[in-house]
Amino acid sequence: MADAAPSSITYDFGAASRGSPDLRFLHYNDVYHIESAPGQPGGAARFVTLTNHYRSQPGPRLLTFFSGDAFNPSIESSITKGRHMVPILNEIGTDVACLGNHDLDFGVDQAKYLIEKCTFPWLCANVEDRSLGEGVGIAGLKKSVVLETEDGEGRKVKVGVVGIVEREWLDTINTLPPDLKYVSASEMARREARRLKKEEKVEIVVVVSHQREPNDVKLATNVGGEYIDIILGGHDHHYAHQIINNVHVIRSGCDFKQLSYIECFRIPSPSPEGPRWNFFILRRDITAAVPEDPRIKTLVASLTSNITTKLSKPIGYTSTPLDSRFSVIRRAESNLGNFVCDLMRFYYSADCTIMAGGTIRGDTIYPPGVIQLGDIISCFPFEDPVVVVRVTGKVIWAALENGVSKLPALEGRFPHVSGISYTFNSTLPSGSRILSTTVAGTPITRDSTDKTFTMATRAYMVKGKDGFTSLLGAEELVDEENGVLISMILRQYFLSLKVLGKWSRGGWFRTYFSDLRKKMEQNGELVVTEKTREHVEVQEEGVRDEGEWQVDSPGVSEDEADVDADNEGDAGGTEGELTRVTTKEMMLAKRIGNKWAKKAGVETSLGEVDWTMCVNPKVEGRIRDVAGEV
Numbered sequence: 268m269a270d271a272a273p274s275s276i277t278y279d280f281g282a283a284s285r286g287s288p289d290l291r292f293l294h295y296n297d298v299y300h301i302e303s304a305p306g307q308p309g310g311a312a313r314f315v316t317l318t319n320h321y322r323s324q325p326g327p328r329l330l331t332f333f334s335g336d337a338f339n340p341s342i343e344s345s346i347t348k349g350r351h352m353v354p355i356l357n358e359i360g361t362d363v364a365c366l367g368n369h370d371l372d373f374g375v376d377q378a379k380y381l382i383e384k385c386t387f388p389w390l391c392a393n394v395e396d397r398s399l400g401e402g403v404g405i406a407g408l409k410k411s412v413v414l415e416t417e418d419g420e421g422r423k424v425k426v427g428v429v430g431i432v433e434r435e436w437l438d439t440i441n442t443l444p445p446d447l448k449y450v451s452a453s454e455m456a457r458r459e460a461r462r463l464k465k466e467e468k469v470e471i472v473v474v475v476s477h478q479r480e481p482n483d484v485k486l487a488t489n490v491g492g493e494y495i496d497i498i499l500g501g502h503d504h505h506y507a508h509q510i511i512n513n514v515h516v517i518r519s520g521c522d523f524k525q526l527s528y529i530e531c532f533r534i535p536s537p538s539p540e541g542p543r544w545n546f547f548i549l550r551r552d553i554t555a556a557v558p559e560d561p562r563i564k565t566l567v568a569s570l571t572s573n574i575t576t577k578l579s580k581p582i583g584y585t586s587t588p589l590d591s592r593f594s595v596i597r598r599a600e601s602n603l604g605n606f607v608c609d610l611m612r613f614y615y616s617a618d619c620t621i622m623a624g625g626t627i628r629g630d631t632i633y634p635p636g637v638i639q640l641g642d643i644i645s646c647f648p649f650e651d652p653v654v655v656v657r658v659t660g661k662v663i664w665a666a667l668e669n670g671v672s673k674l675p676a677l678e679g680r681f682p683h684v685s686g687i688s689y690t691f692n693s694t695l696p697s698g699s700r701i702l703s704t705t706v707a708g709t710p711i712t713r714d715s716t717d718k719t720f721t722m723a724t725r726a727y728m729v730k731g732k733d734g735f736t737s738l739l740g741a742e743e744l745v746d747e748e749n750g751v752l753i754s755m756i757l758r759q760y761f762l763s764l765k766v767l768g769k770w771s772r773g774g775w776f777r778t779y780f781s782d783l784r785k786k787m788e789q790n791g792e793l794v795v796t797e798k799t800r801e802h803v804e805v806q807e808e809g810v811r812d813e814g815e816w817q818v819d820s821p822g823v824s825e826d827e828a829d830v831d832a833d834n835e836g837d838a839g840g841t842e843g844e845l846t847r848v849t850t851k852e853m854m855l856a857k858r859i860g861n862k863w864a865k866k867a868g869v870e871t872s873l874g875e876v877d878w879t880m881c882v883n884p885k886v887e888g889r890i891r892d893v894a895g896e897v
Contacts, residue, residue: 280508280548287419288530288547290426290471291327293318296334296501297367297521299341300645301355301567304631308552309524311355311567312559317551318359319560321528328416330426331360334501334518335367335477338381340628340648342578342641343571348373351570353384358563363412363428365475366391366405367501368436372649375444379406388412390430390475393455394437395448405447411459413467426471427463431456431486433478436502439625439679439733441651452482453489460494471531471544474498479676480507480518487511492542499527503677504593504630506550513542519550522630526551578641583761585638586881591629591646597677599890603627604683606884607647607753611723612685613786614756615655615745618707618720619686621666623733625679626725626753643757651726652750656741658722660715663687664704665737671892672697672734680733684889694894702893726750 295314303310322329337356338349349370356364366389371378382389392410399407414426431452437443460472472495476483483500492513504521519527530547537543589603590596596604604627612620629646667689670682674693689704704711706720726747728735 279550280546287326289327289418289533290416290424290531291321291324291329292473292497292499292527292529292531293321293329293331294334294499294517294519294527294529295332295359295523295525296477296499296519297336297504298333298352298355298523299336299339299344299628300522301341301343301351302571303523307631308554309522310553310559311359311523312564313553313557314523314526315358315560315563316557317526317553322360326530327419327424329360330414330416331362332428332473332475332499333359333361333364334475334499335365335432336369336501337364337367338378339369339372342574342645342648344372345644345648345650346574347570348377349381350384353381354566354570355563357386358566361385361387362414363387363430363475364389365430365477365501366394366408366432367477368432368439371406371440371443374442375406382406382408390428391432392430392459393450393452394432395450396444397446397448398444405444410455411463413463413469424471425467425469426473427460427467427469428473428475429456429459429463431474431476431478433476433482433502435479435482435673435678436477438731441727441730441732452476452478452486456486457490457494460490464494470533471496475501477501479503479678480516481676483516483518484509484511487514487516490514493539496542496544497529497546508548508550515546515548517548520552524553526553574641578639578644580640581637582640582643582758583638583764584636584881585633586635586883587885588635589633589638589884591627591631591633593630593677596624596627596683597679597681598674599681599892600683600886600888601627602884602886603629603633603646605685605887605889606882607757608683608685609790609884610756610760611653611753614751614760615653615721615723617655617686617723619663620684620723621663621670621687621728622683622724623670623679623728623735624681624683625733627683638761640758643754647752647754647757649725649727650752652747652752653723653745653756654726654729654743654747654750655721655723655745656729656738656743657719658738658741659719660704660706660709660711660717661713662737662741663706663720663722664701664711664713664715666728666735667691667704668698668701669734669737671700674700674892678733680735682890688889688891690891690893692894693892725753 301311303313318331333356337352338344343351364387389408390410390412391404391408394405396403396405404410408430411427411429414428416424416426418424433452434449437447437449456474463469463472474486474495476486476498478500480500480503483498487495487498488511495514497515498517500516500518503518506518506520506525508515508517510516517527519525528549528551532545532547534543534545587602589606590601591603595601604622604624607627608620608622611622626649627646628648629642633642667682670680671691671693673680687704687706690702691700692702693700709718721744724738729738729741731739
């Protein structure tokens, strides 16, 4: 079929001149942000333009499959608890979806509520909730469904669809019902496919899955083309296609940036062991060349209008690219991982930090320049706080072993660290990959119990999620009730950089951020001019030159921090806080502000960036994989 869709074709499998197909599929997975970032591909409005293009083409009705993860995590979901995504999924014309792990982030009840608002069924065959009855799926979801359509010649065709998930992602969910039963993916897929063919008389079996690519490959290997014709997978965020045991295995990118268009052709006389269908597969990248659907653009605007203004506010600046790509943070050290781990450690004055790479959700490179509030919330959307525990070296070693255990799979458990350095070999057997570890300057071994360390980490990990079972039962020094979200630590940190330069906010800011600033400056993670340093030192020491001002405040709440951020354009501060600003200070502020504005490549006025210091985190060699080294 000729294709003139306004998008690039970056993958083409099969002959495009086969004539009219018998079935047509569209597949997508793992969508989080309904708006594309400025200058970035994707976005729901462009995505719908492309789906509508295929839907309008002559031939069989387009069947659309979604492989899970929509309700979280994103900026919007932190406010709407996933409600904003329902109308988008419906407008795409989705026919069936597989449950994803992040679709349960707000609890099973919220997932059920959202699923009931969808105009299509969600499936999960191999996770059962025995409290709902024997064999009943989690959230009451069906195991499979039959889609009835017509082929290119008007003959009725039954398509069987099975929803399959992996055991591993059950460990990543904060809140789950207590009486769940996991059934082997291969066992359940074989059982349901056999039933669909025998009882429902389906001609083709599609598995929509939410599991890592190696598990989809394992499923295809174990079950094969006798039962399954094609696996449309999710959970990974890259595009891939391969044929395993006569089964096509596809994953279609993420975040409304890619999709797969698939044409299906019957094989007239298939052998019992061979495939029954041939597939023509196109990967489509949703680029800026794809126009935005006007109706969906309006819908997206209405869903995001109440938060867009606040989230677009500049909160800080970086002089170096910040790397949050999944392909990096789930296998190696990253400068953003180092920066956030350092903040977690310094905030609580802990000895060390371990943070699972899956905590970082941006999946992009933030370029030098402005960091917006929305960037922070988007990159760190999870609602579990940072806690502090006391642990032995043995516990830390075991946590690191777990973190590297699944490589080369890009699992969210990969450990980023502060106050820790470790060396491992990703080719060794899981559980024996860590070769050496140093914590707070002290080398430890697998069995070190003679010394304890304070560690800042996520409450999620202390609950044993993502396999961090060594942290279960650790002594809590700062518990979940009293912990602070990572996103709030970042917001307070960037706010402090501005406030410390404008006026002294008293003991609270000095306690939490003055020493932190000095340490990060010494480590080369802050770029600070001499004039800025002199100004901050004067303010911290309480030196008042004639005509200058200083305000003391015993503390600042989250609400007050937001007020300060909202009023940061007022060179005189909020009413009653600042008395006057001398001409000397205004000129100095203007020079420093203009310097950073120029460095960040933005146009700004005095007050928007005065006294803001650029962050400059680095990859320092804290984490080293020696696989392949001689």
